[in-house]
Every structure is written in structure tokens, then in C-alpha cells.
Amino acid sequence: MSHSTSSPIAIIGAGMAGLSCGKALRQAGHTVHVFDKSRGPSGRMSTRQAEDAQGHWQCDHGAQYFTARDLAFRAEVARWQQAGVAALWDARLRSFDGRDWTTPDTPLERFVGTPRMTSPCGWLAQRLVDGPGVAALTRWQTTVQRLERQADGWALTSTEHGTHAERYGAVLLAVPAPQAVPLMSLVAPEGAAVAASERMRGSWAVMVRCEAPVALDFDGAFVNTGPLRWVARDSSKPGRTGPETWLLHASPQWSEAHIECEADEVMPVLLQAFADLGGPQPAQVQATAHRWRYADTEPALTLGCWWDAGSRLGMCGDWLNGGKVEGAWLSGRDLAGRLALA
């Protein structure tokens, strides 16, 4: 197979890891094509927007906030802040252990996308297309289902478009581990084994719209009892407009035990648990549930990324680098660096 460095590089997955990888490769002069099965970028940094009787509402129902410890990631977050797509969330936080409420001792800064959690990825994807240098290509609603090694490079087959005409000098998977396994298994059994070693946990999320401000003295709470793990006043995040919205995340244990249930079975339980914490009564709110089949990996790997120079296949994502948004960004950048050395 020819490995011409002038051939474009395919990135499958336009979450934080894939976009960070694309950005670094583009800066290094590569032509990049990014594919995602969704209608746009962001992956699990996700925001639901809809209309109901109260009008337009929005709520982040995947990642809630992100922290930035690494210096390079802090610099990147500063660029997002300057572009107006991220800001500090100065949230009033509490913890509840089933008996007492305490204030968590966490001096960390918490950032959110503005005006919604999808904004940093939206900005990165746009910069891939219209930033300086060779424009990248982004293709949405393209579910890559097969990789095939051919004499002139890697061929991709997607559910929506069949086998694509372009041949690629490298293919980089930036998808959750369980979704990397079927793509890797026929072409890179070692990569498939790394991905198969990771089990990702599910999570139920409930987005709650309230007619009046909820009289709780916090914006986010870590809940260490019952079915909930985290509740947050989404509308307290910077740049939000519209009605008061709250986001409830069920605990991993409860979510896993109820992952095959229907939304209308889980919602009453989680809304009642919120009411028990002092939230509004279930009958007073509008609510929508979302099931995340692959929310997080516990524990995530700490490999940074995975790269095979022989086949020119790679993988990046939060699950390879400690989990979380910061880990995903660093993993994507790490993989771009490995490719540059190859």
C-alpha cells in the first residue's frame, strides 16, 4: 500500500479528540477529511435545543463542564474564551451524602462552552474548514462502517454513501472504544484488542424545564446517595437565555441497571429524586430524558493514544487518556504528533 504523505488523512469522529487531532494535523500541513455520523460536531459535549409550550429552551445533557490542568490545554481554552465560545462557570456547588449538605473543597476552575456546550467543537470544526492553510473537509451524517486496505491507500465505506472514492494515507478513529472495535477488528486486531479491553458505562440524563426559578441555594450538586449523581441549574451557566433548566444525571450504577428501560419509566424516578433534594414536584415541570449508552470509561486508559506506523491506523479519544474533555483534546493532539514522527 502506498503511504504518500500527500494523501489526505481521514479522521472518524468529530468530538473533541477528532477535532483537536484535525487541528494539529492541519497546522502541520496535512489535508484532513473529518467524518461523523451525527448532524454536526461535538459528540458527547452535547446540548439539546427545542421548543415547547414555554418557547425555546436548551440544556447541556452530556459533559457538564471541563477543567484545564495541562498548560497547552489551558492555552487552548484561553483561545476559546477569546473567541467567545467558552467561559468560566462560577457555580455555587454543594455535595449531599444522604444526610448532610456540604460545600466541596474543590478550588478547580470549571469551564463551559458558551452559549452552549457544543460551541468549542463547533468553533474548532469551522476553523478546520475556513482557517488559514489547506481547507479540511467535514462530512456529517456519515457512519463509517468498514475500513479496507487497498494498493493506493485506505478506503472507507459508510452506511450512507457506500465505498468512498477517496484513498487515505492514514485513518484515525476518534470514536468511543466500543465503536472502534468493529472498525478495527478486520484490519488491526491489536488495535481492536486495546479498544475491546475498555468497557464504557451508560448514563441516563433528564433535562427539566421549570416555570419559575427553583429555590435551591446551589447551581450544581454532587449527589452521593439514591439514583442521582449530579444535578445542575443549566441556565446558571454563562451565556444562557430562555427558561430555567436543570440537568439531572443518574449514577453509573443506577443507569447501568436501567439502561434498557424506556424514558417514561426512568423519568418519574429521577424527577422524584430531584424533588426529594428540594427541587420542584414532578407535576410542575416539563422533562425530557436521554440515554447515553457510552458515557464514560472507568477507569480510562492512560496510553495517550494508539498508533500503528506500519498500517497507518490510529485511535484517540477520552478513553485512551484518562477520560474527560481535557483528556480527549490531549489525546487527539498526541495522535497528530505520533503521525508527524512516523
Ligand SMILES: Cc1cc2nc3c(=O)[nH]c(=O)nc-3n(C[C@H](O)[C@H](O)[C@H](O)COP(=O)(O)OP(=O)(O)OC[C@H]3O[C@@H](n4cnc5c(N)ncnc54)[C@H](O)[C@@H]3O)c2cc1C
Ligand atoms: C453524561 C455525560 C457526562 C459527562 N460529564 C463530563 C464532565 O462533566 N466533564 C468532562 O470533562 N467530561 C464529561 N463527560 C465526558 C466528555 O463528554 C468526553 O470525555 C469527551 O466529550 C469525549 O470526546 P471524544 O472526542 O473522545 O468522544 P466523543 O465526544 O464521543 O466523539 C466521538 C464522535 O464519533 C462519532 N462516531 C462514532 N462512531 C462513528 C462512526 N462509525 N462513524 C462516524 N462517526 C462516528 C460520534 O458521533 C461522536 O461525534 C461526560 C460525558 C457524558 C456522556
